[in-house]
Amino acid sequence: MLSEPSAPPRCSPRKNTLTAFGITVTLWLLPAVASLIGGTDSAAYIFLDDRLDEGIVAVLGASLLFVLPTNWAKREATLTWSDAAKIDWGTIILFGTGIIFGSLLAATGLAETIGTGAAENLAITNVVAITVFSAVLAILISETTSNTASAAVIVPIVIPLCQAIGVDPFVPALAATFAASFGFMLPVSTPQNAIVYGTGAVPITRMIRTGIVFDILGAILIVSIVPVMIALVGIGG
Numbered sequence: 001m002l003s004e005p006s007a008p009p010r011c012s013p014r015k016n017t018l019t020a021f022g023i024t025v026t027l028w029l030l031p032a033v034a035s036l037i038g039g040t041d042s043a044a045y046i047f048l049d050d051r052l053d054e055g056i057v058a059v060l061g062a063s064l065l066f067v068l069p070t071n072w073a074k075r076e077a078t079l080t081w082s083d084a085a086k087i088d089w090g091t092i093i094l095f096g097t098g099i100i101f102g103s104l105l106a107a108t109g110l111a112e113t114i115g116t117g118a119a120e121n122l123a124i125t126n127v128v129a130i131t132v133f134s135a136v137l138a139i140l141i142s143e144t145t146s147n148t149a150s151a152a153v154i155v156p157i158v159i160p161l162c163q164a165i166g167v168d169p170f171v172p173a174l175a176a177t178f179a180a181s182f183g184f185m186l187p188v189s190t191p192q193n194a195i196v197y198g199t200g201a202v203p204i205t206r207m208i209r210t211g212i213v214f215d216i217l218g219a220i221l222i223v224s225i226v227p228v229m230i231a232l233v234g235i236g237g
Helices: 013-038 043-051 054-067 089-108 110-122 127-142 147-164 170-179 191-199 204-224 226-236
Strands: 069-071
Touching: 013 043, 013 054, 013 069, 089 110, 089 147, 089 191, 110 127, 110 147, 127 147, 127 170, 127 204, 127 226, 147 170, 170 204, 191 204, 204 226
Parallel strands: none
Antiparallel strands: none
8 A cells, every 4th residue: 555645844934034043143143252262362253253244144144044945845945035025125225224324424523523513612511511412412313323323423422522521421421322212203213113114104204293202302301310320420439
């Protein structure tokens, strides 16, 4: 009696996605692990850090989804190009340009020029004033770039300004870091904004009207706790 042909081997798309994610995260963390074990001067760290660029690893992880199969017999992969074409690439590019814009602000020196010029014209001379300035500037820049890029741009500007006027940079830099997460007006501000805008459910005009209210409330909240921060820093000192 002939046995029934066995079903072609299949792989779960969820397992393949988890595998690709695990490989990506592992490659991202390898240089850090090497630095913890052998230090940043070790040959292993230098080798891995030079070759495992974050962007390259991300592309490699995404490419694995086109390679890992779900059905060997039919040559079906976890992700097909027809599925990839349905991704909202416009929103991804929009958010990506925000990150690039933040990097350009720092690399070209434009952010430093804006910060130092505004500080000189406003005649900032005390810790409260420079904290308010840092928070407002961080919120404004976070509207045109990602939160991470905004903090990376603002904090290196705030610290030299504080040192120039003889102010402890801890509180202003901390306020700028908090304020960098208060960009709510534009899709490029945060991935969450970009995702919501990409659905088409929230028009840009409504996002701006609502976001500016949250921006103002956020700035007031940060500035209102400055005296508490100063008191805590004074006690800690």
